[in-house]
Amino acid sequence: MSNKQILAAIVSIGDEILNGTTINTNASWISTQLQPLGISIHEVIAISDNAQHITSCLESYLNRVQLIVITGGLGPTKDDITKKTLCTLFGSELVFDQDIYNRLKETFEKRNIPFTENNRDQAMYPNNCRVLPNALGTAQGMWFDRNGTIVVSLPGVPFEMKGLMTDQVIPLIRQTFTLPVILNRYFMTSGISESYLARQLESVEDKLPDYIGLAYLPSPAVVKLRLTAQGRPVSEMEEMLNRLSAEVSGILGSGIYAFEPVLLEEHIGKLLKESGKTLSIAESCTGGKLSHKITSVPGSSAYFPGSMVTYSYAIKTSHLQVPEEVLQTYGAVSQETIEYMLDGALRQFGSDYAIAISGIAGPDGGTPEKPVGTVWIGVAGNGDRFIKKHFFNKNREINIEYACMFALHELRLLLSKHLAKPAQ
Amino acid sequence: MSNKQILAAIVSIGDEILNGTTINTNASWISTQLQPLGISIHEVIAISDNAQHITSCLESYLNRVQLIVITGGLGPTKDDITKKTLCTLFGSELVFDQDIYNRLKETFEKRNIPFTENNRDQAMYPNNCRVLPNALGTAQGMWFDRNGTIVVSLPGVPFEMKGLMTDQVIPLIRQTFTLPVILNRYFMTSGISESYLARQLESVEDKLPDYIGLAYLPSPAVVKLRLTAQGRPVSEMEEMLNRLSAEVSGILGSGIYAFEPVLLEEHIGKLLKESGKTLSIAESCTGGKLSHKITSVPGSSAYFPGSMVTYSYAIKTSHLQVPEEVLQTYGAVSQETIEYMLDGALRQFGSDYAIAISGIAGPDGGTPEKPVGTVWIGVAGNGDRFIKKHFFNKNREINIEYACMFALHELRLLLSKHLAKPAQ
Structure with missing residues (x-):
């Protein structure tokens, strides 16, 4: 155990990140993986596919940080110059790796893609690095040790990068550095x-x-x-x-x-699954996003029979039996409508619990009494229900997100009350 | 008109970006705004809320680029040191701005938040910058001209940053630089x-x-x-x-x-609106995400009465009248089931068009005949229909996204055929 601070730089190579076409989710993911190891992220930088730019950037970090993680520029096209640039910078020679060659050939044949001698380049690696075999793609990772500063080069494809980080880079980091606890x-x-x-x-x-x-x-x-x-x-x-x-x-x-980092929809899924209860949803202004959140959890079919998006008055009446006069008198965005939507969802899906949401997401449809951002949310089940009016003063997209998340919050309160188990 | 290349650096200040808690969408958005002006993005960097770090980073860019756009670190807490650091770097004095003060006070009073003299700091700005009034928040933007290199400092809250960029920074950039056409x-x-x-x-x-x-x-x-x-x-x-x-x-x-950058769901919305047709959806494996995409378009209530997420066999039968024997014989992921789901959606919602999707998103539920990633998609309307089997060999999240997007693609082909108008 040591208290010496280990600093890292994350370098993303590629014009598509610089020009904003690709959002740099790789860098944030890598940060979240390094931080729990006790490594501090010094800088995150995106630079172009340009040899001089890559070289000067890496040189500037070599004396400032102990770990440099590079992503991108390892593909087979002529834009991809990371490997060549690292060879020049580190005085490496490219050598042919028969194992990688065989593996590439096999992969191509399995996918029925012609394997040409051009692909031989993809089996050439610097003689002074440790090659990190990539089980999920054709570009391998590289691990260089430059007088104690580690330089890791990984492909930019997110799932390949993640596989290499998890299976190889993080274990090697644990071996190489004396990490603080x-x-x-x-x-x-x-x-x-x-x-x-x-x-x-x-x-x-x-x-x-x-x-x-x-x-x-x-x-x-x-x-x-x-x-x-x-x-x-x-x-x-x-x-x-x-x-x-x-x-x-x-x-x-x-x-x-x-007491661990889980999403609210995962937590609710766990509560429902463990108690053998089911959930249905009647959505209006959230337009399907809440159902999407619930079903984004693997295995959600065990507790989620289905949902309805009842966007029009007519469908609220025909599918959830919200009386026309209730809609005419109180409007779709009202406690009264939510009451009927909850009843309708419980009855229509035969579920133990239900959520109903109706609101004005914007940008249009607001009135002085019900401005854009007004959302009624109801949760019901086990003979119990809770209905509340919210006001989210944001744009359409964010109003929808808030409405979904507060609906999940209110459902978890109801579930906790009924299932009477401490949070865990 | 000039061909001189204008280079920009985007500097994001804040530990939450460095440690990966916040994905740096601000930087990619700014890139997409500067590029069409003919400005090349040299580097995108994220650094910590540390005065020395901010100073050395900005100094290193002052001689390399003509434009530096900084986001973050302008809030009222003690972590927010961007303004103070810029003052030190540029030899500014902080001066009190009565207009800003009055505007802040008014905003606080409107929201019923007590306005204390501490808030006075939020009305102090460097005497050698142009203050860019922020209509959407309490931290104003700043525009410095350092011997022809422009340094812009903006708040990190995305919608405030975007408002300032669009309304003030981009017009000022057009005035200041000779931009290439x-x-x-x-x-x-x-x-x-x-x-x-x-x-x-x-x-x-x-x-x-x-x-x-x-x-x-x-x-x-x-x-x-x-x-x-x-x-x-x-x-x-x-x-x-x-x-x-x-x-x-x-x-x-x-x-x-x-022939302009519009999302597929926006394009479909336009086609439906213009032709006065309506669309309903019967989703299974996509679990509501397709409905969410359709309803993410403002004004979609004009053509979208609603949808159903029929996750279980029982709900497919009770809500869309998919015969039990069809589900038993062919399974839910089959052309036969999609046929009935399309009929059910058209009938249940009385819509002109319908989409039906049923597949295996994963990670579980695959079989040798129907591996994870198998998705049947159908579109129907105007007496016509098209049903196709797809195979998306990805993870749950990405399989769902692909299924939604290919469903939109197939609907747009059907709509184009019927509406017989050229793409526009």
């Missing part, structure tokens, strides 16, 4: 604003020792809290984290839905 | 792979003059093609682009759905 504790909260959480936790913040940090990571309806300890003996850190965790749990109580 | 022509294609497009367009590529580039920007089911001309008199570029566009249109024909 970092201990994390998570608290997933929903329905509480970041500023309210901060006020609630003032007493905890005040007594945090200098080797423990508390981070607030907010997203719609959910704030992830993370306590991070570093730099003391494990037993001391464990003990302090236990004490602080008990305190945080005591203060936030049922505001916490989990 | 860049002409673009777009061809939105669907259902054609990038490699097939490249082969089809070989004859066009071969005769491209050196002042025109052809870019392929692929996404699931859609490839955006862009011809870009730069560096010649406008009339010459226009003429050549017209000639090349006619050729590209001739080769790709109905493969092109639009």
